[in-house]
Amino acid sequence: MRRPLVAGNWKMNGSREMTEILVSGIGSGLPESDAVDVVVCPPFVYLDLCSATAGGTPIAMGAQDLDIHEPGAFTGAIAADMLVDIGCEFVILGHSERRSLYAESDADVGVKASVAAAKGLTPIICVGETREERESNVTADVVCRQLDAVIDGAGIDIFPRALVAYEPVWAIGTGLTATDEQAQEVHSLIRQRIADASGQAAEGTRILYGGSVKPDNAAGLFSQPDIDGGLIGGASLKAADFLGIIEAAIP
Numbered sequence: 357m358r359r360p361l362v363a364g365n366w367k368m369n370g371s372r373e374m375t376e377i378l379v380s381g382i383g384s385g386l387p388e389s390d391a392v393d394v395v396v397c398p399p400f401v402y403l404d405l406c407s408a409t410a411g412g413t414p415i416a417m418g419a420q421d422l423d424i425h426e427p428g429a430f431t432g433a434i435a436a437d438m439l440v441d442i443g444c445e446f447v448i449l450g451h452s453e454r455r456s457l458y459a460e461s462d463a464d465v466g467v468k469a470s471v472a473a474a475k476g477l478t479p480i481i482c483v484g485e486t487r488e489e490r491e492s493n494v495t496a497d498v499v500c501r502q503l504d505a506v507i508d509g510a511g512i513d514i515f516p517r518a519l520v521a522y523e524p525v526w527a528i529g530t531g532l533t534a535t536d537e538q539a540q541e542v543h544s545l546i547r548q549r550i551a552d553a554s555g556q557a558a559e560g561t562r563i564l565y566g567g568s569v570k571p572d573n574a575a576g577l578f579s580q581p582d583i584d585g586g587l588i589g590g591a592s593l594k595a596a597d598f599l600g601i602i603e604a605a606i607p
Contacts, residue, residue: 362602363587368399369399382394397417397448403419421449422471424467437475450464466506473510515557521564574586
């Protein structure tokens, strides 16, 4: 059985005060059951503080991106080695905001996944379609293209350690959420696409859903057979909401 995972993507939000209050609140409110992996992904500048505040709890640290180069003359970039050095275990790659605002290509995401895996980080690889693409009935084409670029660039061997997060772009920060059935349909497609390369990898790979997940809709989503947890945006900035989603993920 795949172990559920709930990760919080803070995006470009936070302060020292907020980090301490939020992480302390999550840590003190975690359910007694340890059946769910919990990850928080703050901005780079708060990773150290986040790690220190979470000390003694099962909360793991994740970054929101990385640079593919070794440390050196790359102003403004953050190397995988640096993330490992401060205790990061996970890294989000290919989020739709990185693709749309910073022109990351499918191939770029594949290379980043390869670098992350080689350095011992666990990639959380985001895929998903826009509203226009869903209305044009090309969701499967888009998601498979994005996933295939990762398999081509990083190899199937990064799975099942690597995770995939299905985040329909039309549901991110909009208040809209895919129905349980819509989400399951795409999650099943993702698992089958991985299975085309390796059945064993597909069976073990955790596939997360992201897109306006809240405590009141999480249980239905997480009850689907191919949904193994969530990559949470806005609700991860409130300890009570994030804890409610974690509770919903307990098998």
